[in-house]
Amino acid sequence: MQILAAPFAGVTGDYQSIATTTVGVGGQATITFSSIPSTFKHLQVRCLVRSVNAAGTDSTKMNFNSDTATNYSRHALFGDGTTAGSAAATTAAFASLGDSPSLTAAANAFGVYVVDILDYASTDKYKTTRALGGYELNSTGNVDLRSNSWRSTSAITSIVFVTSSGFNFAQYSSFALYGIRG
Amino acid sequence: MPATYEPISTQTLGSDVATVTFSSIPATYTDLVLVMAVKKSTSDGGYLALRYNSDTATNYSATYMYGNGTSALSGRVSSEAFGRFGNASTSNFENTIVSIQNYANATTYKTSISRSNLSNVYTLSYCTLWRKAPEAINSITILADSGNLVTGSTFTLYGIKAA
Numbered sequence: 588m589q590i591l592a593a594p595f596a597g598v599t600g601d602y603q604s605i606a607t608t609t610v611g612v613g614g615q616a617t618i619t620f621s622s623i624p625s626t627f628k629h630l631q632v633r634c635l636v637r638s639v640n641a642a643g644t645d646s647t648k649m650n651f652n653s654d655t656a657t658n659y660s661r662h663a664l665f666g667d668g669t670t671a672g673s674a675a676a677t678t679a680a681f682a683s684l685g686d687s688p689s690l691t692a693a694a695n696a697f698g699v700y701v702v703d704i705l706d707y708a709s710t711d712k713y714k715t716t717r718a719l720g721g722y723e724l725n726s727t728g729n730v731d732l733r734s735n736s737w738r739s740t741s742a743i744t745s746i747v748f749v750t751s752s753g754f755n756f757a758q759y760s761s762f763a764l765y766g767i768r769g
Numbered sequence: 770m771p772a773t774y775e776p777i778s779t780q781t782l783g784s785d786v787a788t789v790t791f792s793s794i795p796a797t798y799t800d801l802v803l804v805m806a807v808k809k810s811t812s813d814g815g816y817l818a819l820r821y822n823s824d825t826a827t828n829y830s831a832t833y834m835y836g837n838g839t840s841a842l843s844g845r846v847s848s849e850a851f852g853r854f855g856n857a858s859t860s861n862f863e864n865t866i867v868s869i870q871n872y873a874n875a876t877t878y879k880t881s882i883s884r885s886n887l888s889n890v891y892t893l894s895y896c897t898l899w900r901k902a903p904e905a906i907n908s909i910t911i912l913a914d915s916g917n918l919v920t921g922s923t924f925t926l927y928g929i930k931a932a
Contacts, residue, residue: 602773602774602929603773604773604930604931604932605932606932607799607931607932633799633800633868633870633929633931634870635870635871635877635880664834664841665834665843666832666833666834666835666841666842666843666844666894667832667843668832668843668844668845669843669844669845670842670843671834671835671836671841671842671843693878693900695876695877695878695900695903696877696878696880696898696900697870697871697877697878697880698880699868699870699880699881699882699896700882701868701882719882719884719894720882720896721832721880721882721894721896722880722896723830723831723832723880723896723897723898724830724898725830725847725848725898725900726830726847727832727845728830728831728832728845728896728898729832729896730832730833730834730843730882730894730895730896732834732894759871759874759876759877761799761870761871761931763799763800763931763932765773765774765929765931
């Protein structure tokens with residue numbers, strides 16, 4: 588069965604691009620989305636991630652509204668190609684995504700994550716996120732499904748991503764923020 | 770305002786076929802999302818896989834995690850000639866969503882993340898790598914480990930356009 592992938596014409600939707608950052612030569616320490624409008628119902632961030640940490644893998648931290656107090660918690664389900672496991676953290680100072688390749692990993696390999704941030708503009712509930720992603724290197728890999736909670740009723744107006752190691756995100760890493768209307 | 774998330778092409782099988790191919794995929798999006806409901810004709814429980822740009826070299830690998838209500842497990846496959854992204858049943862349609870990030874660049878290997886479920890049986894997620902020398906993906910072929918993709922299976926390819 589051969590299908591010609593010709594785009595449908597005239598379709599408009601309620602899923603809109605807000606901003607995108609793609610890391611340039613030399614890397615970038617921090618990815619920030621600020622002044623996020625409150626006009627959507629949900630947010631989605633689609634990430635392509637690699638760091639320049641000298642270790643084999645790195646992971647990504649995520650903070651809302653510059654809050655670095657211990658207002659975050661999370662649960663994760665993951666598979667590393669050998670075993671499936673689960674982990675949790677309470678009173679953390681950041682939300683997080685799973686692991687991604689870093690400097691010593693195969694060149695050109697990146698982790699991918701899709702992060703959903705539900706009801707982000709609400710001022711009467713804590714914020715909950717869901718992230719599914721992973722990385723794959725032909726000899727090792729990881730799949731990660733996790734939820735994060737931010738115990739704040741403030742509307743989310745900014746999101747900051749940094750690597751857990753403190754090293755830069757590598758060139759071609761990309762973070763794209765989308766808004767979904769309700 | 771232009772659409773950000775739009776269907777590129779869709780197909781519902783009217784007869785059993787060995788493969789389904791999306792070709793001439795435009796490079797104008799940032800990510801692709803492939804949504805499928807698939808049943809196959811033989812070998813219940815085998816896998817579903819894809820190939821990019823008709824590449825049949827052993828450039829694919831994958832890590833997965835799986836849970837069936839009793840236990841959870843993880844496994845992996847390396848250096849295969851196709852990229853696994855899910856399982857398939859002969860009795861029920863498995864639902865799968867595959868997200869292919871930054872498919873159109875010529876600078877990175879292509880990694881996808883998928884999630885699948887077979888009602889009342891299991892839930893499953895794959896992270897799949899295509900490590901051919903970086904090139905844009907312009908076609909995707911979907912196949913099963915054996916047998917055909919059967920009548921009624923549906924395949925829809927979406928494009929997501931970043932700012």
